[in-house]
Amino acid sequence: MRSFSKDGRETLERIERGLDDLGKNKKFQISSDDEPNVLDIVFAGGGAKGVAHLGAIWAFDKLGIKFKRLAGTSAGALTASIVAAGFDCDELLTELFDLNFMELRDGFWDQKLPRIAKLAALTTSYGMYDGETLQIWMEEVLAKKKANTFGRIPMGGVGMLSPLQKKDGPRLSIMASDVSHSCELLMPRDLVLDRYGNIRPNSFPVAAAVRMSVSVPYFFTPYKLSGSLIVDGAFATNLPLETFDAVDSDKVRWPTMGIKLGSTKPGKNSTKDLYHFGLAVFDTMRYGQSRMSYINYPTRMSRLIEVETEDVRTLDFDISKQKKENLFLNGARSVLHTLRGDDGQGLREVWNFKKYIKLRKRWGFPSLEEPYL
Numbered sequence: 367m368r369s370f371s372k373d374g375r376e377t378l379e380r381i382e383r384g385l386d387d388l389g390k391n392k393k394f395q396i397s398s399d400d401e402p403n404v405l406d407i408v409f410a411g412g413g414a415k416g417v418a419h420l421g422a423i424w425a426f427d428k429l430g431i432k433f434k435r436l437a438g439t440s441a442g443a444l445t446a447s448i449v450a451a452g453f454d455c456d457e458l459l460t461e462l463f464d465l466n467f468m469e470l471r472d473g474f475w476d477q478k479l480p481r482i483a484k485l486a487a488l489t490t491s492y493g494m495y496d497g498e499t500l501q502i503w504m505e506e507v508l509a510k511k512k513a514n515t516f517g518r519i520p521m522g523g524v525g526m527l528s529p530l531q532k533k534d535g536p537r538l539s540i541m542a543s544d545v546s547h548s549c550e551l552l553m554p555r556d557l558v559l560d561r562y563g564n565i566r567p568n569s570f571p572v573a574a575a576v577r578m579s580v581s582v583p584y585f586f587t588p589y590k591l592s593g594s595l596i597v598d599g600a601f602a603t604n605l606p607l608e609t610f611d612a613v614d615s616d617k618v619r620w621p622t623m624g625i626k627l628g629s630t631k632p633g634k635n636s637t638k639d640l641y642h643f644g645l646a647v648f649d650t651m652r653y654g655q656s657r658m659s660y661i662n663y664p665t666r667m668s669r670l671i672e673v674e675t676e677d678v679r680t681l682d683f684d685i686s687k688q689k690k691e692n693l694f695l696n697g698a699r700s701v702l703h704t705l706r707g708d709d710g711q712g713l714r715e716v717w718n719f720k721k722y723i724k725l726r727k728r729w730g731f732p733s734l735e736e737p738y739l
Contacts, residue, residue, distance in 0.1 A: 369464065374691045381695070384702045385428045393716040394705070396431055397620035404528040404620045406435040409442025410605040411598065412627035413582070413680035416441030417690050418673040420463055421697025422625050423526070427455040429705075432528035434620060437539040437609045439599035442625070443579035444504065447572050450538040451513035452524040461507055463690065467683035469499075497577045497586045504573035516554045516575075517568025536567075541599035541606045542578040545588065550602030551578070552609070563592040585681060607666060615726040621669050621719065625697070629675045665729045668713050668722060673700045 370378060388394055397404050407426075409419050419442065426433075438446035448458055508514040519537045523529045530537055542551040547561060553575040554567030578589040578596040588595040599606075607624040674696050678689055702708075707715040713722060 369687070370691055371688070374695060377695050378698065381425065381698050381702055382428055384706070385425055388702065388706055388716070389429050391716055393718055395719045396429075396705075396717060397719050398618075401434075401528075401619040403430055404432050404434050406437075406610045406620065406622040407433050407446075408436075408605060408607050408609060408622060408624045409438035409445050410625055410627050411438075411440025411442050411579075411600045411680075412604075412675065413441050414467065414682040414685050415627045415675040415678050415680065415693065416445060417463070417685075417693040418627055418675060418697035418700075419445045419625055420459060421694035421699075422671060422673065422701050423449065423458065423697075424455060424694070425698040425701035427526060429701075432523070433526055434528050434530055435535065435537055435539070435610050437541065437606055438579070439541040439602075439604050439606060440580050440582070442605075443540040443542075443576050443599065446538060447504070447540070447576055448507060449526055450519050451508050451511040451572075452520045452527060453511065454525045457525070463694070494584065495586050497581060497589070500580065500586075501573045501577040504576050505571065508572055514571060514573065515568060516570055516572060519572070535610070538572070539606070539609050540572075540575040540579050541602055541609075542575070542581070542589075542596050543599055543601035544591075544594050545597055545601070546594040550599075551591075551596060552606070553578075561592065561594060565592075582680070607670070615723055615730075618723060618726065621722055623669050623671055624666075626670055626672045627675050628672060629677065665726050668725055670712075671700050671704045672711070673697050 396402075405426075409416070412418075423445070433449060436446040436450045438444070445462070448461060453461065505514055511520075513519050516536065516538065520527060521530045521532070521537060527537070536554055539555065540553045542553065543549075544551045550556075551562075554570060556562065557565040557567045557570055574589070577586075578591070579599045580586065581589055581597045583597050588597050590596070605624050605626055607622065610622050612618055673693075675693060676689070676696075678685055678693060682689075704712040705717040707713055707717065713725070715721075
């Protein structure tokens with residue numbers, strides 16, 4: 367990363383050496399012998415924190431690991447979509463790392479209006495931005511790979527993707543929340559439902575699905591889908607880790623890894639008015655849901671890559687270059703530590719697929735009725 371500071375480049379080189387050593391470790395095996403060096407990956411939401419996803423992807427790429435299926439919520443949906451379109455790692459970083467996310471807002475009217483006018487606007491539109499600029503940008507990015515609809519997402523081995531068979535389901539899944547029906551909306555799976563007008567998933571724009579998934583209440587206006595109001599996927603699940611899971615462990619050929627974004631030293635949220643209070647409530651909900659959902663379940667914790675996001679908050683889209691660098695490094699470092707089993711992470715030893723399967727057979731998955739605690 368040429369744009370990194372001297373210290374950042376040196377840290378990245380140390381991480382790369384660690385990844386190289388891990389790849390040479392005879393105990394290290396990410397997936398089955400029949401499907402070597404592949405996995406499914408699920409990206410959590412987190413707004414500006416999503417820069418950490420890029421570091422994690424970079425680390426997997428350095429290990430020579432390819433992706434079978436991808437899923438994500440909010441910022442994670444955006445990242446998953448671009449990888450699923452067939453971009454390689456260098457192209458992904460070009461598109462996202464230096465992107466000024468402030469430019470994806472629809473104009474700058476919010477900076478010109480007095481506070482009372484902003485609040486009045488929220489009462490009618492339910493959000494400060496309509497999301498059109500972001501959706502158009504996303505459409506343009508995906509069009510570079512001709513992968514702008516779910517039906518055009520490549521199934522072959524391009525970019526960072528491993529070939530996928532149709533029987534294994536869709537390459538890409540995006541999580542959003544339907545507040546009109548108080549339920550999740552997993553796309554493309556749920557687009558065929560009557561309440562959404564029996565949409566043909568193959569022709570549905572991925573950019574529209576991403577637009578739904580990133581719709582943080584108060585910030586973006588809800589997306590209207592056949593009369594339903596759709597908002598940020600974090601209300602349903604911020605990290606849909608079980609999206610691709612097979613119940614029968616004997617049928618598992620590769621694992622699903624989840625990239626979880628969180629902080630041990632979060633920054634302070636502003637609560638100076640109704641708008642900022644609402645965003646603070648949303649951020650707190652996202653943090654609590656993400657933290658509590660994985661306690662005490664070895665089959666979840668073993669494949670969870672937890673990335674420290676320090677004091678970066680969800681809507682800190684104007685974060686400094688240094689904070690972006692730190693998030694990237696934390697993402698890459700977390701992949702290394704988890705797959706190496708450092709500090710009790712992952713399998714608590716070097717990642718080995720056969721040992722992961724034994725863990726799954728021993729513990730299985732909690733039932734839907736079983737409480738998290």
